[in-house]
Amino acid sequence: MNAIYEPNPNLDQNKAPLAAKHRLKAKMLGHWKDVKRNKHALVLLAPYFIIFFTFTVLPVLMSLVLSFTYFNMLEAPRWIGWANYARLFAQDDVFLIALKNTLLFAAITGPISYMACFFFAWLINGLPPKLRAFLTLVLYAPSIAGNTYLIWTLLFSSDSYGYMNAFLMKWGFILEPVQWLQDPRFMLAILILVQLWLSLGTAFLAFIAGLQNVDRTLYEAGAIDGIRNRWQELWFITLPAMRPQLMFGAVIQITNAFAVAEISIYLLGFPSVDYAAHTIVTHLIDYGTIRYEMGYASAIATVLFVIMLSTNLITQKLLRKVGD
Known part of the structure; x- marks a missing residue:
C-alpha cells in the first residue's frame, strides 16, 4: 500500500x-x-x-x-496632552464662529471659483492667440493687483460718497448710507464677493495651459466613436485629458478658500465687528503672532490642516470619476 x-x-x-x-x-x-x-x-x-x-x-x-x-x-x-483641543472646541466660542465662517466661505467660494476658472479658460481657449493672451491678462490681473482693498473700500465706503451708497440713494433704494464694512449682516457676503473677484489666479492659468496641451487627435477619434457636440467632447475627452491640471487647480482653490485672512484683515478690520468675518487663519494669527500662545496656535493650525487634507482627498475621489 x-x-x-x-x-x-x-x-x-x-x-x-x-x-x-x-x-x-x-x-x-x-x-x-x-x-x-x-x-x-x-x-x-x-x-x-x-x-x-x-x-x-x-x-x-x-x-x-x-x-x-x-x-x-x-x-x-x-x-498638556489634549487640553488645547478641548479648549478649542469646548471653551473657545470665537473659534467656533471662525470655523462656521470658514466652512461657509469655503463651501461657496471654493466650488464657484473653481468652476469659474475652468469656464473662462475653456471659453477663451478657442480664440486667436493674441486675443486669448489679452483676455488672459485682463482676467488674471485682479489676482495680482496691489490696490484691491482700495477699490473695494471706495465701492463700499460707509458715507454717501461710496459708490454703492451713492448708487442706491440716487435710485431711491435707501434713504441714508449703509455701513457696509461695519455691519455684521453684510461683512461675510462682501468677503465672499471680493474673494470671487480675485479667484482667477494660478488655477486659471493652469487650466489654460492644460487646454492648450490636449492632443487634438483625441477629438478626431472621439468624433469617429460617436461624440457629437462640445459638451460630450468636454466630458469624455477634455476633462479626462486634463486630470493633472484639474487636481492642481483644486488644491490651489481649496487652499485659497480655507486660508483667507488678508482680505478680511485689511478690508473689514482685525478683529471684525462681532467676529462676523473672523476665520480660522485670522484666529491663528491672533494667538500665534499677537498673544504668542504657540501651543494653542499649533492646535488651530493642525485642525485647519486636517480640514484641508480631508477636503483634498474628497476632491481627488470626485475628480477620478470625471469622464466615466
Whole structure:
C-alpha cells in the first residue's frame, strides 16, 4: 500500500518568515539598484527635497507636536496632552464662529471659483492667440493687483460718497448710507464677493495651459466613436485629458478658500465687528503672532490642516470619476 503524503504545517510555518525575509531583501536590493542607476538625477533633486523637508514637512511635524503642549515662546514647551483641543472646541466660542465662517466661505467660494476658472479658460481657449493672451491678462490681473482693498473700500465706503451708497440713494433704494464694512449682516457676503473677484489666479492659468496641451487627435477619434457636440467632447475627452491640471487647480482653490485672512484683515478690520468675518487663519494669527500662545496656535493650525487634507482627498475621489 502506498503511503499518503501529508504536508507538515509546522514546516510551512517555518518557511513563511524565511520567504518573506527573502522577498524583503530582494525588494531592498531592487530599490538600491534604482538609486544607483538614477544617482545623478537624485543628486540634482536633493537641494529641493532638503529645502522642502526643512521648510514644509518639518514645520508641520513640529506644529503637530507643539499642539499638545503649552508654549509661550519664553518658557520651554510643557506637555498638556489634549487640553488645547478641548479648549478649542469646548471653551473657545470665537473659534467656533471662525470655523462656521470658514466652512461657509469655503463651501461657496471654493466650488464657484473653481468652476469659474475652468469656464473662462475653456471659453477663451478657442480664440486667436493674441486675443486669448489679452483676455488672459485682463482676467488674471485682479489676482495680482496691489490696490484691491482700495477699490473695494471706495465701492463700499460707509458715507454717501461710496459708490454703492451713492448708487442706491440716487435710485431711491435707501434713504441714508449703509455701513457696509461695519455691519455684521453684510461683512461675510462682501468677503465672499471680493474673494470671487480675485479667484482667477494660478488655477486659471493652469487650466489654460492644460487646454492648450490636449492632443487634438483625441477629438478626431472621439468624433469617429460617436461624440457629437462640445459638451460630450468636454466630458469624455477634455476633462479626462486634463486630470493633472484639474487636481492642481483644486488644491490651489481649496487652499485659497480655507486660508483667507488678508482680505478680511485689511478690508473689514482685525478683529471684525462681532467676529462676523473672523476665520480660522485670522484666529491663528491672533494667538500665534499677537498673544504668542504657540501651543494653542499649533492646535488651530493642525485642525485647519486636517480640514484641508480631508477636503483634498474628497476632491481627488470626485475628480477620478470625471469622464466615466
